[in-house]
Amino acid sequence: MGRLFGTDGVRGRANADLTPELAMAVAVAAAHTLAESDRSHPPLAVVGRDTRASGEMLESAVVAGLASAGANVLRVGVLPTPAVAYLVGEVKADLGVMLSASHNPMPDNGIKLFAAGGHKLPDDVELQIEAAIEANAAATWHRPTGAGVGRVHDLLDGADHYVQHLVSTVPHRLDGLKVVVDCAHGAASEVAPVAYQEAGAEVIAIHAEPDGLNINDDCGSNHLDVLRAAVVEHGAHLGIAHDGDADRCVAVTADGNEVDGDQILAILALGMREAGTLTRDTLVATVMSNLGLRLAMAEAGIRLIETKVGDRYVLEELRASGLALGGEQSGHIVLSEYATTGDGVLTGLQLMSRMAATGRSLADLAAVVAKLPQVLINVPVGDRTIGAGAPAVLAATAEAEAELGETGRVLLRPSGTEPLVRVMVEAATLEFAETVAERIADEVRRASPASA
Template identity: 65%
Template sequence: MRRLFGTDGVRGLANVDLTAEMALGLSAAAAAVLGRQDGGRPFAVVGRDPRASGEFLSAAVVAGLASAGVDVRDVGVVPTPALAHLVAVGDADFGVMLSASHNPMPDNGLKIFARGGAKLPDDVEDAIERTFHSGSRNRPTGADVGRVENGGGVEAAARDSYVEHVLATVEHDLSGLHVVLDCAHGAASAVAPRVLQRAGARVTALAATPDGLNINDGVGSTHLAPLAAAVREHGADLGIAHDGDADRCLAVDADGQVVDGDQIMAILAVALKERGRLTADTLVATVMSNLGLRLAMQREGIRMIETAVGDRYVLEALTEGGYALGGEQSGHVVLPAHASTGDGLLTAVQLLSRMAETGRSLADLAGVMHKLPQVLVNVGGVDRSRAAVDHEVNAAVAAAERELGETGRVLLRPSGTEPLVRVMVEAAEQSHAEAVAHSLADVVRARLGH
C-alpha cells in the first residue's frame, strides 16, 4: 500500500486524492496518536490557506477532531508558519493545516504539527496511517465530545498573534526601503503587507486579493516574472514573493534579478556569523542547494551540512545539532530561534533588516555567492518508484558524473509531492548543464515511462 504521507504531509487533487472522508478519518487518527496520554482533554488548532477546497476539508478536519473528543480552535485562513506558532504559544497538543503550498488551486494538502509546532517524524506519521487504515476510532458521547471555537474574533486574534510575533524579530527600522510584495493570492495576503508596513517599509502589494480560485495562479514564488516587472516599474528596492501558504520566501533585486533561497541563506548566514549567533558556524541545507552556496560558505568559514530534500529533514538536522539556520533553494528558510518551521514572512523581514542594517542593496548582499548554472528538468508520466533501482538510469547518471568531474554534479530524485522525477545538473557552463540534463531526462523517460 502506497504511503499517504509525502515529504510535506498528505497532498493531491482535492475531492479525488484528498477527500472529506479522508480528512475526517486522518484527523480522528491523529487525535488517537497525538492526544494526551494522561487522559486529559486534548486541544488542537486548525487552519487553512484560501483555496476553495480548504473550506470543506477544514470542516471535515474539525468534525473528525471533535468527534474524537478533541477541543478545536479553528483559526481560518493563516500562513502555515502562523499555524505552527499558534500551536506552540497556545500549548496545543497538535495542529492541522490544510494547504497545498505552491501547488495549483485544484490540489490541497493536510499537514500535521506536533506539540510545540514541530513537524511530525516519519514514525509518528506511520502510526497515524496505521490507525487510519485500521478504522478503529474513539467515539465519545455526551459531554466528552470535542467543542469548537471559531468565528471572526478567533481568526483576527490568531492573525494578530502571528503579526506581533514576526514584528518582534525585526531589529532594524525598515524606513526608506520600498518593497513589492507578491502574496500569491494566498495566506500571506492578510498579514504580510501589514507586518512590513508596521516595520517601516513602503509596500506595494501584488496578488493580495484571494478569492479561493486564484491562489498561485501565475503569481507567487513559482512565477516570479510579474514581481520582477513590478519592481522595475515602481523603482522599488526589491521584491518579495511568497507561495500559497507563505512558508516560502524568494526575492528579486532592484534590477529584477532573482535572489533564490540559497542566496538568502548565504546573506543570513553571514549576518548571523557576524553577530556571533550562527551556532557552530554551521548552515544546514539540502542536496538541491547550488554548489555555489557550498563554495561561498567555505570562503566565509561556514560549514554546510546536507540533508535530503524537504524542510522537515532540514528541521531534524537543525534540532539534532542545535543549529541556527537552515533551508532550501526553493525559499523554505528556517530560523529556529524564532520559528519551528519554514516561515516566508519571517525570512523576508530578516532579509530587509539586513539591508537596513548594512545600507547595501540586495544585489550587493547576494554577491556573497556565485551561482553555478543549474538546470532542473521535471520528467512526468514516469514510474518514480523505480528511479533509484533502474540499472540503465543509474549507469547514465554515473556517466554524467564522470563527464562533469569536479566542476559540476548530478542529482536525480523522485518528487515527494508530485508524480514525476526531477533531474538536476550543475556545470561550469549553462549549455553543458542543459545538454547533460536533457540527455538524462531522455533516459529516465525511456526507461521509466508508463
C-alpha cells in the first residue's frame, strides 16, 4: 500500500484514489485504534466536512464505518477543520473525522483524524491505523449487532458553539475596522463573516457561495488577486483569506500587499509578549519560514524553535514544550490557549484585535519582518523520493548552498500531500534566488519526470 497518511491526513482524488471503500476502512480502523475498548459506553465520534461535493459521499462511508465498529456519531455538517477539532473536545468525543483536502483543488478530498481532546494524531498512531488497514484487520475485529451498532445523530448548533468560542477569545473589540474576507467558497463561508461581525468588525464577504464544485477555484489563501482588488475598492483596513477548510489565514494590507503567515506570527508574538502570554518568550515555526522572521525575532529577544514542515509538527512542539504560539508561512497559525490545531478564523480575529489595540495599520505592524527574497518552485514529479534524493539533485543543492553562503539558504523537500518536490531558495536578490531555484528544479525534473 505504501504510506497512506501524509503530513495532513489521507488525501487523493475523490472516488479514484480516495474511494468510499478506503474511507470506510480508515473509519473502522480509527474507531478500533482510538476508542478505548473497556469503556462502559460506546465510543463517540464527531464527523464534519468542507463544501466539496465528494464530501457528501465520503461522509456517508465514514459514518457507516464508525457505526459498524460500534461508535456513536455526531454529524456536524459543513464546518472548518478547527471547528471539528474544537467540538471533539467540547462534547468529549473519542475521535473526530474531518473530510477535506484543505487548499487542494475540488476533485481532491482527504480524511483528517483527531484524537480525544481534538489533537491531531502522532505518526505512530497513524502507522497503527495504516497497518490495520493493510492487514485487513477489520475482517477479524468484532462486529457488533443489534443494540451494539452505533447510532447517528446530527449536531445542529455546532457552528454556533464554535463562533461563540472564537469571539470569546478576542481581547479588544474590532469596532471601526472594515475587513474583506475571502471564504474560498469553503467551510469558512458561514462561520468567518459571522465571527468577525460579532466581534465588532464591518465585514464584506467574497467567495462565500459554495456550490460543491467551486471550492478554492481561483480564490482563497492561494489566490489573492480578487481579494486585493476588493480591499482597495471598498476602502477596507485589511483583507483576510482562508482556504477550503479554514485552517489557514493570510492577509492583505489596505493597499493590497500580502501579509503571510511569518508576518502574522511576528505580529502576534510581539503582542503576546507585551501581554505576558508568550510562554517563555518563545515562538515555534518551521524550516520554511523566511530568514526575515528569524532576524526580527532575534532582534526582539524572542526565541525561535524550528520544526519540520507541517502544522502537526508545530503542534507537537507546542504541546511537548508547553508553548503558546506557532505556525507556518502558509498561514497555519496555532494559538494553543484557544485551539488544538491551526485555526484561520481565530487567527484573523487575533490579528485584527492587535490592530484595534495598537491603532496601527496592518502594513505598519507587518513591517517588523524584513523578508529576504524567497522563491518557491513546486516541481511535479513521478516519484517524490527520487525527485528529492537523486545524486544530481543533491549535488546541485550542495553547489547552491556553497554559492549562497550566509546570505541565503536552500530547502528541498517532497510534498507530504501532492506529487511534488518543493524547491525553496532565499537569497540577497530575487534574481539570484530565481536563478538558483530554477537550476535545482531542472535537476529534479530530470531525475523524476512527472507522469503524463
